[in-house]
Amino acid sequence: MPLHLHESHDPRAFNAAVAALPLSNPLQGWGYGEARRVLGQQPRRFLIRNDQGSTVGALQLLRKPLVPGVSVLYAPRGPALESLDLLPDLAAPLRTLARRTDAYLKVEPPKPVEVGRPDDLITEDFEADQATIPESIGPFRRSQTEQPEHTILADLSLSEDDMFAGLHKMARRNVRTADRMGVEAGRDDDFEAFWEIFSATNERAQLGSFPRAYYEALRDAGNQFGGETYTVLSRHEGKALAGGFFLGLGDTTAYLYGGSIRDERPPTTGDKRKDAKAPDAFYWNAMLDAKEHGYGTFDFWGVPRRLDESKHSFGVFKMKLKFSTHRVWFPAYDLRLSPLAQPLVKALRVRKDLLNKRTRGTTDDIL
Known part of the structure; x- marks a missing residue:
């Protein structure tokens, strides 16, 4: 299904669209993107429409500079969608937004993956959980999240x-x-x-x-x-x-x-x-x-x-x-935009491990 991105400059209309969609999250709201400007990230917002002109999604996309000449695009707990089945069709219009400096685009679809373990038990069944999470959604490949992946x-x-x-x-x-x-x-x-x-x-x-x-x-x-x-x-x-x-x-x-x-x-x-x-x-x-x-x-x-x-x-x-x-999971997926994507992801993981080791004495993440 062809999908089209229409840039939004109306904060209230954009938030209304995000709020009305069945797969949605507050991090896709206008205000969250504005706050990220303090961290040097630049937001853009788009309404996602089909060929009939119906709004079937909304996307807040942040451009995050990493080092001079290299940046990534990131949709925090987004995009908001009518259905996750629409995500593969977003790849083509999303690629048109990329600059030469953008290595990859990360999405965190706000559709929870149920873990299915018995209630009221503190159990570790990490591998079983992972088996329920798709490794890819169309051209999007499973990756590390920026927001907490596992939540309640x-x-x-x-x-x-x-x-x-x-x-x-x-x-x-x-x-x-x-x-x-x-x-x-x-x-x-x-x-x-x-x-x-x-x-x-x-x-x-x-x-x-x-x-x-x-x-x-x-x-x-x-x-x-x-x-x-x-x-x-x-x-x-x-x-x-x-x-x-x-x-x-x-x-x-x-x-x-x-x-x-x-x-x-x-x-x-x-x-x-x-x-x-x-x-x-x-x-x-x-x-x-x-x-x-x-x-x-x-x-x-x-x-x-x-x-x-x-x-x-x-x-x-x-x-x-x-x-x-x-307990549920919110996995992330990357759309590679450059040959730099894979080595960059590995380098970022190494950098995070070193930071964890220096601050807390372990390479493990907090969550």
Whole structure:
């Protein structure tokens, strides 16, 4: 089926198209692309139409310079599409966008691949998962993702009672404990409190982060043209102890950044301050808030590809798994545009391994 790319310069119309498509993600929203300008990346947006003039997709494409004279094109969790069957037909019009400096084009189709493992089990079945993921979609070849490839989703269309009943028993207990201890969690515009939590978590887990200006740009740009950015904080006795930054568009909200800190304040009574279970209150109330604001899907945004109990990421995985056991994959695919593509991908992997080794003492990725 011939497909045609029509460049869009109307932020609200573009976001409306992204939000309406069945395969979609907030990272395809206009604001996310605007924020990436802070990192030196240049966005372009296109509506995808068929020969009849019907809009069957939308694409936000970032050009990312790597070194002088070499760049790549990247569709973060995109393109948004009516059907994944359309992706092979996009190869030809996408090639027309490439410059001589573009080595390859990476897409991350927002169609989850189900893993099919039993619910409520922390099991490692990586090879079985990989067998369910296609190695190619037309001329697009499986590659490494930029966004977390393995994640957990929660269905917000259920009633609140059914959602709570679906939590792990430990989560239900901790949420009740937090409530008894007076923990308050919900939308909170205190960006400084979020930043304190986020920075402390990154330092503790050696995660790394972008410059603060990027997150501020995303906060502002993502909250326009029908998209939404917001922070949820969990407070005990006024102190923010857990929180996260969310980006929402259409049916989905994504928990992109966040963390938690210990409560180091002196206890009000007794010899030791009790654990108020603020992270559990954060997750549960973030889900309730998303449901209240009309979202149907809550994306926890990243759990480890391979489970390793010795890593910080395993603890994060266990926490998220208490709130939903729906584990899925979002694989990436590359369209090669230059003979440089394959050696460049290998070189980038080597560079990432060296960076991991220098910062955390291991070549393994965080997720």
